[in-house]
Amino acid sequence: MNSTQRQGRPNVLLITVDQMRFDCLSIAGHPVVETPNLDELARSGVRFSRAYSATPTCVPARAAIFTGQSQRAHGRVGYQDCVPWNYKETLPGELAKAGYHTQCIGKMHVYPARNLLGFHNVMLHDGYLHHNRNNHGIPMQEHYDQVDDYLQWLRERVPGADMTDLGLDCNSSTVARPWHLAEMQHPTNWVVTQSIDFLRRRDPGKPFFLWMSFVRPHPPFDPPQAYLDLYEDADIPEPSVGDWAETEDPDLAGYSPITGRGLVPKRRLRKAMAAYYALITHIDHQIGRFLQSLNEYGELGNTVILFTSDHGELLGDHHLFRKSLPYEGSTRVPFIVSDPGNRLGLQSGTVSDHVVEMRDIMPSLLEAAGVPIPETVEGESIWRLASAGRDGGSKPDWRPHLHGEHAQGLQSNHWVTDGKEKYIWFSQTGKEQFFDLVEDPNELHNAIGDEDRQERIRYWRSVLIRELEGREEGYTDGHQLITGRKPVAVLSHIL
Structure with a gap:
């Protein structure tokens, strides 16, 4: 007997990636990117084509996911580390109070780094965070050696390994090279390996909430060689450049990792784009690996799944890179919901053009679990937008902007x-x-x-x-x- 048969409630699986553009799905019509497993989730579920991240960098986007609030309410309207997270009602906290076994594996990007925020357990890998690595004369309150679980795991297998071994900057979207160790030691594989192990060690008497939180395709652009090979000879379209973009570089200043803008040599940019797409396909295949294990454990049909990204990546559009700017490549994200057990009556295989946002994740997943939504939540549950039971196909009331x-x-x-x-x-x-x-x-x-x-x-x-x-x-x-x-x-x- 599986956990949800005992409890009568579905498991909840939230899969987030970091810095993935909205258009990087083959089912969305991308001419190059291959995402077969995400495509299947969309075919069996509902894809939201106008999903946005209202404050498109890691910290504020995750505040919206955790709290279900707008940036005005959760208070993070830009990127700033080392500000304590003291929210009383959080997505994992409400599910834990309702009897769910809650687990996060991967990126949290909260402060302090080991703040559970309602999870029973966290297996943490935030990637390279400057405040955990740099000491500018101020004693560090926490260091990556003390807080990062992936790095400890990696060093047990590769003594002396570090996140900077490839020589790639954690925020550069213009340089790339292949992963240098065994594929199973890549942080993307690690998230899935640990998630599969959670299926083994979870409390079998409770439904579970698992947040699989990948650091990639956020830089460094370091896909395993087999995935980079998929795109090395692909006909990759050049980025879009508007009539308003800067198109000259008389001082030969080139790309600035501080401003996230500048002209980049075409050869280098093409390699970076290939590596970025390769990281996405790598993640897609690893998601497929986890879904297969979920099925083997008999839980796939008892699990509600939501996939999204915290924000996008400009990837050279308008000679801009990274995120935080207000353009589609930065602000718009993929957003897919799937319900293999058909508990929610989704209109499978459809695409919704309603504007959804990170704040809508918490109320949606709480409603799917049958858990009351706190009054502090400002987002809205998306299930009525995705339901097959809408009267005459009429559009439900939703946020106008x-x-x-x-x-x-x-x-x-x-x-x-x-x-x-x-x-x-x-x-x-x-x-x-x-x-x-x-x-x-x-x-x-x-x-x-x-x-x-x-x-x-x-x-x-x-x-x-x-x-x-x-x-x-x-x-x-x-x-x-x-x-x-x-x-x-x-x-x-x-x-």
């Missing part, structure tokens, strides 16, 4: 979108952009000056003003946007 942002010095930005149009405001310079995502999905033309767009631009500007009313930074007086107000990465109410 999403407000996204990221504090980042001169690049600090705010944006609003309904998945069809997008308005962007850079708070420090006052620069504005407007994109028609239906006619111009690659954001090639900034229509902010087009006469026929002015009514829509005024509308979206007013929407952003309403979203920013009352913010401590003073971005608006309720009538207009105010340029030059000092951005903060963390709002004062959580400090």
Whole structure:
């Protein structure tokens, strides 16, 4: 007898990857990327084609997943490490209180690093985090040697190994080389190996919540050679470059890992793109490995599955790289739900164009588990969007738009979108952009000056003003946007 037959509740499997673009699924029409296992999840489940990360870097995106809140409520509106996580209601915490056996394997990126945040156990690998490695004259409160489980595991097998052995920077999206050790020792394989072991050692009398949290395809771009070989000779399309992008580099400054922008030699960029796609296929195959084990344990049909990424990767679009900026490659993510046991009545094989976001994960998974949703949660459960029982196929009421942002010095930005149009405001310079995502999905033309767009631009500007009313930074007086107000990465109410 399996655990869910005893409890009458489904297991919950959350699979997240780090820095995967929305379009890197073969089922979504990507001309190169191969993702057979994720494609099958989408065919048997529902794929959300307009999923976003409202604050697209690791820390704030994960705050939204853990709390089900908007960035205004969870308080992390930019990237800042070493700010304690003191949230009372969290996704794993609510499931644990309801009798679930809760386990995270892989990346958490919380502080302190070993903060359980409601999990019964965490097998941790956050990747290379600067605050756990660098000592700039300030005594470190925690060091990677003390907090990273994968590194300890690796060093038992490869004495002296480190995460920097390949010489690749943890934030560079422009350089790549193949993984140098056995494939089974790659961090992607480690997450799945430990997850399969969890199936063996879990409490058999409880349903489980497992968060498989991969660090890749976040840099370093280090796929096993067999996966890199899949893309070495592929006809990889060049990145999209808008009419508004910087296209000259007279000082030969090249790519800046600090700003995430710059011109990169085509050969190097192509290699990086091939490695990025290879990491995604590697993850896909390892997800397939885990799903096979889940089936062997008799739990696949008793498990609700959600797959997504915390944010995207610009990967050279508009000569930009990494994340945090308001463009589709950075903010838009894959989002797939699957219910092999058909508990939720999903309209299998369909694609939803409703705008969903990281904050919707917590209420969705709690509802699937039959667990009450705390009042602190601002996201909404997505199951009614994916249900086969909608009356006459009519669209249910849903959020009319999403407000996204990221504090980042001169690049600090705010944006609003309904998945069809997008308005962007850079708070420090006052620069504005407007994109028609239906006619111009690659954001090639900034229509902010087009006469026929002015009514829509005024509308979206007013929407952003309403979203920013009352913010401590003073971005608006309720009538207009105010340029030059000092951005903060963390709002004062959580400090």
